[in-house]
Amino acid sequence: MKRILVFVGALFISSLLKAQTVVYTSNGNEMISELKLKEERDNIKKKFTKIFKKEMFVGTKIKKTERRNDSIIHFISFDVKDNKSKKSKMESLVGKEFPSFKFKDINGKEISLESLRGKPTLINFWFTKCKPCIDEMPHLNKLKKKYKNSINFISMTYENKAEVNSFLSKEEFHFKHIVNVKDFIDELEIESFPLNVFLDENLKIKVLESGLPYQTINGKMVIKNANSFEDIIKTLNIK
Incomplete structure (x- = not known):
């Protein structure tokens, strides 16, 4: 099965060195913590495993990065697949x-x-x-x-x-x-x-x-x- 669906999410990480926030998002609007991001990824996995009645796998990729004021914003996607990602x-x-x-x-x-x-x-x-x-x-x-x-x-x-x-x-x-x-x-x-x-x-x-x-x-x-x-x-x- 080819890629089924792409999801995007957000992740904050504080930096001691420069007091900047690193954010992972699709559009800069929805912001969630690292813990919530993991929970969302787990929920996506459970949801599609149930739908397709077989184990699904969730991967992430950074698409681009922008700097906005005191934040570094990484745009990412979650890819849901029915098999583990092949080696890069x-x-x-x-x-x-x-x-x-x-x-x-x-x-x-x-x-x-x-x-x-x-x-x-x-x-x-x-x-x-x-x-x-x-x-x-x-x-x-x-x-x-x-x-x-x-x-x-x-x-x-x-x-x-x-x-x-x-x-x-x-x-x-x-x-x-x-x-x-x-x-x-x-x-x-x-x-x-x-x-x-x-x-x-x-x-x-x-x-x-x-x-x-x-x-x-x-x-x-x-x-x-x-x-x-x-x-x-x-x-x-x-x-």
Whole structure:
């Protein structure tokens, strides 16, 4: 059975670092808590499982993101299906060589996949209005400072040079930045951000991770550290 129905909902997350609210919604009008969102997803699952008399599955996707005043608004959809989602293209590539590319970074220097061979690589997919992307940047910068040139630290975004330069004039993100690669990102079928891709020295994809996990501290959702990413790095062959 193909996709049956698409639902949209909303989710608030408080950020200790910038006191902004991250909202997930279809139109910016209906706003529900993370707990209520989970309850709604469970209710949708139960409803359609009953209707079709077999277990149904509910998936979510972020379609776009907007910034409005003190809120970051992520537009999402809930997809109801009668089977579990197939692996994404990136998931299907785990254990295989990362797709070939040749681009210029934000400073005009050419970067190709082959130029990364010989040492591990972390590729971060992000965009400037992605709050989780921004929240994890200080921790990614610490990894870059610690491992320096023993690991390739690359970022990719569909946004253009002007947008990224404007962002970098206010925020620190010390990776090598590849911009304006929407076609490549679409080809990889990447829809949720951030996405962190860990390659070994032979350019094979070892691990895929979304953003660093949040923790609740004093009632606030914050990223505590990058220990989980460092644990992955330690499994790679760092020379």
